[in-house]
Amino acid sequence: xxxxxxxxxxxxxxxxxxxxxxxxxxxxxxxxxxxxxxxxxxxxxxxxxxxxxxxxxxxxxxxxxxxxxxxxxxxxxxxxxxxxxxxxxxxxxxxxxxxxxxxxxxxxxxxxxxxxxxxxxxxxxxxxxxxxxxxxxxxxxxxxxxxxxxxxxxxxxxxxxxxxxxxxxxxxxxxxxxxxxxxxxxxxxxxxxxxxxxxxxxxxxxxxxxxxxxxxxxxxxxxxxxxxxxxxxxxxxxxxxxxxxxxxxxxxxxxxxxxxxxxxxxxxxxxxxxxxxxxxxxxxxxxxxxxxxxxxxxxxxxxxxxxxxxxxxxxxxxxxxxxxxxxxxxxxxxxxxxxxxxxxxxxxxx
Amino acid sequence: xxxxxxxxxxxxxxxxxxxxxxxxxxxxxxxxxxxxxxxxxxxxxxxxxxxxxxxxxxxxxxxxxxxxxxxxxxxxxxxxxxxxxxxxxxxxxxxxxxxxxxxxxxxxxxxxxxxxxxxxxxxxxxxxxxxxxxxxxxxxxxxxxxxxxxxxxxxxxxxxxxxxxxxxxxxxxxxxxxxxxxxxxxxxxxxxxxxxxxxxxxxxxxxxxxxxxxxxxxxxxxxxxxxxxxxxxxxxxxxxxxxxxxxxxxxxxxxxxxxxxxxxxxxxxxxxxxxxxxxxxxxxxxxxxxxxxxxxxxxxxxxxxxxxxxxxxxxxxxxxxxxxxxxxxxxxxxxxxxxxxxxxxxxxxx
DNA sequence: TTGTACGCGTTATCAT
DNA sequence: ATGATAACGCGTACAA
Numbered sequence: 001x002x003x004x005x006x007x008x009x010x011x012x013x014x015x016x017x018x019x020x021x022x023x024x025x026x027x028x029x030x031x032x033x034x035x036x037x038x039x040x041x042x043x044x045x046x047x048x049x050x051x052x053x054x055x056x057x058x059x060x061x062x063x064x065x066x067x068x069x070x071x072x073x074x075x076x077x078x079x080x081x082x083x084x085x086x087x088x089x090x091x092x093x094x095x096x097x098x099x100x101x102x103x104x105x106x107x108x109x110x111x112x113x114x115x116x117x118x119x120x121x122x123x124x125x126x127x128x129x130x131x132x133x134x135x136x137x138x139x140x141x142x143x144x145x146x147x148x149x150x151x152x153x154x155x156x157x158x159x160x161x162x163x164x165x166x167x168x169x170x171x172x173x174x175x176x177x178x179x180x181x182x183x184x185x186x187x188x189x190x191x192x193x194x195x196x197x198x199x200x201x202x203x204x205x206x207x208x209x210x211x212x213x214x215x216x217x218x219x220x221x222x223x224x225x226x227x228x229x230x231x232x233x234x235x236x237x238x239x240x241x242x243x244x245x246x247x248x249x250x251x252x253x254x255x256x257x258x259x260x261x262x263x264x265x266x267x268x269x270x271x272x273x274x275x276x277x278x279x280x281x282x283x284x285x286x287x288x289x290x291x292x293x294x295x296x297x298x299x300x301x302x303x304x305x306x307x308x309x310x311x312x313x314x315x316x317x318x319x320x321x322x323x324x325x326x327x328x329x330x331x332x333x334x335x336x337x338x339x340x341x342x343x344x345x346x347x348x349x350x
Numbered sequence: 351x352x353x354x355x356x357x358x359x360x361x362x363x364x365x366x367x368x369x370x371x372x373x374x375x376x377x378x379x380x381x382x383x384x385x386x387x388x389x390x391x392x393x394x395x396x397x398x399x400x401x402x403x404x405x406x407x408x409x410x411x412x413x414x415x416x417x418x419x420x421x422x423x424x425x426x427x428x429x430x431x432x433x434x435x436x437x438x439x440x441x442x443x444x445x446x447x448x449x450x451x452x453x454x455x456x457x458x459x460x461x462x463x464x465x466x467x468x469x470x471x472x473x474x475x476x477x478x479x480x481x482x483x484x485x486x487x488x489x490x491x492x493x494x495x496x497x498x499x500x501x502x503x504x505x506x507x508x509x510x511x512x513x514x515x516x517x518x519x520x521x522x523x524x525x526x527x528x529x530x531x532x533x534x535x536x537x538x539x540x541x542x543x544x545x546x547x548x549x550x551x552x553x554x555x556x557x558x559x560x561x562x563x564x565x566x567x568x569x570x571x572x573x574x575x576x577x578x579x580x581x582x583x584x585x586x587x588x589x590x591x592x593x594x595x596x597x598x599x600x601x602x603x604x605x606x607x608x609x610x611x612x613x614x615x616x617x618x619x620x621x622x623x624x625x626x627x628x629x630x631x632x633x634x635x636x637x638x639x640x641x642x643x644x645x646x647x648x649x650x651x652x653x654x655x656x657x658x659x660x661x662x663x664x665x666x667x668x669x670x671x672x673x674x675x676x677x678x679x680x681x682x683x684x685x686x687x688x689x690x691x692x693x694x695x696x697x698x699x700x
Numbered sequence: 701t702t703g704t705a706c707g708c709g710t711t712a713t714c715a716t
Numbered sequence: 717a718t719g720a721t722a723a724c725g726c727g728t729a730c731a732a
Binding site: 025074 | 724725726727728
Binding site: 021064066067068069070071072073074079081084089090092093094099100101103104107108111112114116117118119120121123124126127130131133134136137138139160161243272276279298299301302304 | 371414416417418419420421422423424429431434439440442443444449450451453454457458461462464466467468469470471473474476477480481483484486487488489510511593622626629648649651652654
């Protein structure tokens with residue numbers, strides 16, 4: 001059972017008779033009324049006689065009419081849709097434990113307002129151009145952007161088009177766009193303080209993704225919390241919020257500073273990796289070393305002992321971003337900055 | 351730092367001057383040529399004189415023209431976009447370790463063919479109707495559907511519209527649509543056989559999601575592999591592919607059959623839960639009990655010891671589904687059934 | 701209450 | 717090589 005070419009089986013072979021779809025016109029002639037009347041009926045306006053209504057209903061059923069949204073969008077000058085753009089999807093979709101909740105939160109809010117959400121993935125140069133075209137084409141009335149990078153072409157397009165937009169996380173560059181975040185810095189400070197309150201004297205941090213503001217802010221909060229006791233030799237930076245990075249970093253940290261008795265990992269995945277390294281080194285958690293993480297993802301509940309961490313209101317982030325866009329769609333002017341409250345979850349790892 | 355209402359800060363308050371976008375017409379008058387010529391230039395056709403080209407390029411830059419895709423779609427009768435529909439998103443986005451890879455695989459294939467992928471989430475009744483309208487509206491030329499349920503309204507719409515479609519997993523009902531799967535049954539058989547080959551005599555299974563074909567097929571493969579040695583009292587069924595379900599099920603199984611020395615869990619998450627229960631019961635893995643899972647997700651690499659499991663070609667599933675749709679779009683007729691090969695990954699848990 | 705006619709922004713056909 | 721002009725399918729003043 002090794003990886004091989006897929007086995008294919010043909011089932012049927014009807015020559016795909018692409019059917020031409022019925023239009024308002026077809027319904028009109030079938031019902032013996034004018035196109036205008038049909039259009040009014042479809043859009044639920046008043047001033048449609050009972051007789052006309054019946055005839056139209058029957059006609060619609062008979063010819064199998066479904067309105068063409070593209071045509072409607074064209075004349076209405078709006079699409080009743082909002083794009084959800086996700087960058088760097090490899091780290092996001094596969095690693096980020098929050099992306100799913102963010103998506104669902106945004107979708108719920110948009111759905112309630114009768115907007116369709118279309119998730120657009122940017123995973124290559126081609127994607128960038130194509131998505132830019134898509135946005136330019138009037139297929140969405142606004143966008144939610146998650147994890148944008150600095151000098152992001154997509155952000156530029158959005159700005160140039162003057163498209164109502166909201167970012168999840170800090171928008172790149174100096175753009176004055178709406179965005180929603182959590183207080184990474186304050187949360188990091190809070191959990192570090194609680195870790196210190198357990199009596200730890202030599203507290204280190206495995207910092208990750210310092211090129212993103214989330215990563216940088218968490219380190220800043222950590223530094224703030226420790227004040228005088230901060231020792232930069234106890235900070236081990238890694239590139240990604242990943243399990244293996246956490247494991248390797250903890251190993252390095254243990255070598256450089258064998259006396260660490262507390263660790264703040266920049267994410268739960270990192271923390272889980274760190275705990276593995278600690279176990280391998282014969283250190284007990286929390287007895288010898290206290291560990292805290294960030295995210296309250298599935299990792300936090302499956303470590304042994306359970307991981308103390310910071311809970312992000314992921315669905316709330318998506319929901320707020322959606323509300324921000326909807327507000328702009330309603331004409332509410334001005335960029336808004338929304339900060340959602342996070343929460344320290346105390347378990348047994350510290 | 352408790353969950354509270356979001357703090358909001360207003361940054362600017364310009365009254366959103368929704369700008370009217372330039373059209374082909376504007377470019378034409380600016381460049382002193384006809385709309386037809388502009389259109390030809392934009393679409394890279396031949397027969398555009400150098401002088402016209404220059405004038406048009408300048409005009410486009412000056413008026414800031416971007417083509418309107420909605421209008422183009424209307425006249426071209428195609429959108430160059432494919433919908434990716436995901437159901438039951440709560441279990442999918444939040445729990446399914448493969449969904450991200452499937453999305454990316456599909457996106458890559460579509461992107462190469464210059465198609466835009468739009469992910470549509472169905473999370474409520476409202477969503478169902480809205481997405482159905484969206485599909486009916488001509489905004490996508492085809493669809494990829496993952497995790498459809500039987501009697502799914504969306505599937506009905508797709509069928510009625512005769513929209514080119516491909517399912518990831520078995521399509522519901524008796525529809526003769528294209529789909530791509532892995533051989534759940536064969537894979538389950540293979541890994542069970544390898545587990546048996548390690549000398550285990552009393553092999554049980556924690557079966558999950560028996561109402562889906564993936565779950566049912568895995569159980570079938572397990573049964574096949576054991577043949578005469580199959581003992582239905584060693585099968586513990588649970589509803590979801592979840593960690594906690596695995597833990598509880600393993601506990602129940604241990605009580606009912608303390609002599610189990612091998613367990614096939616229907617997914618890695620389930621297996622991880624089972625391993626936790628075994629540890630709590632004082633059983634060593636793999637010494638006392640061998641454990642194998644399914645998925646080769648992040649769970650498998652973070653259990654201790656590493657989990658032997660079945661690797662799904664998740665990205666390949668998405669890619670193949672996309673290729674299936676693209677084939678239909680090119681006019682290749684007939685429903686296709688593609689089965690991708692999976693692979694047993696042997697680690698230390700058995 | 702209903703029909704007519706125009707416009708949304710683009711591509712396609714056909715002369716020129 | 718280019719310019720009219722007719723679609724594409726729909727909403728909507730305006731007239732009736």
